[in-house]
Amino acid sequence: MFDEWRRRRAIQRIKPGDGRALKRFRWWQPLSRSLFYLPADAGAGRPVEYAVDVHHLRSDDNGDTEAHLYRDGLRYARTRLPAVFPIEGGAIEVMASAFGIRRCHFVADDGTEQQLVPDPRSAEGRRARLDRERPALSRWIGVVSLVLIVVPLILGLPQTVESISRFPPLAERFGVFDSPVDAPAWLNVVFVISATVGSTERALRLRYNRWLDQVAG
Known part of the structure; x- marks a missing residue:
């Protein structure tokens, strides 16, 4: 996921931790x-x-979200995202x-x-527990989340293209694209909410597709 240049840059950004204990999830x-968590594995060194x-919802002085790495419950390092933390036998990528x-x-x-x-x-x-205990329901939820993203993209894309085509330099050169879909404002709001819900559910499963989730975001 990280090319060598991005990996080196990410590692250079790492700052030492302060040894503070990891707080319990509330x-x-x-x-x-x-x-x-990454459990200890003596066999892997x-x-x-x-x-x-x-x-x-927290950020550093530059407004960037940080990842904090804890080693046996104590804060060992921190850096802004995306992050690469070298550890024994490899690296943790976030x-x-x-x-x-x-x-x-x-x-x-x-x-x-x-x-x-x-x-x-x-x-x-x-979400992971639901996937383990009720896999059939989990799969259906996954399908629904995909639909919640795809349908707004299909219906909203022509309207987006029309709006872009109205930009004067483009309109003068290529003309204005006439979208076959003309949804009312309230429906476009529904599309945005739908795509947000679908992408959030996918994020809970660490699923990401640059053509779906990035456009939806």
Whole structure:
């Protein structure tokens, strides 16, 4: 997911942590905080547990959202997103979208990947439990979330193209595109809400597609 240049830049941004203890996930934080764990694995040369903590509504002095890396429960490092944290045997990669976390994986030195485990009290953790305990319902929810994104994109794209085509230089050169869809304002608001809900649900499963979720955002 990271090319070599972006990886080096991300590593250079890392700042040391202050040793502060990791705070317990609270019941009111599901939509404002993401917390993932990478369990210790002595066989892989990783004797300690790591945790990645992201507060979506907090930012640093530059207005950027940060990821905080905890080592055995103590804050070990922090950096703005997207983040790459080198650890024993590989690196933890963290990326976010407008709707939540899109990637939180341990990438081993041999290229194999392992998604970190979400805290069971987090929104991602509750969604993962639903997937384990009721897989059929989980699949249907996934289908519905995709529909909530695709339908607004299909119906809203012609209107967007028409609006862009009305820009004077484009209109003079190419003419104005006449959209076959002319939805009222209230329906366009519904489209936006629909796409937001669908993309948020996908983010809880760390699903991301640049053609769907990026456009929806």
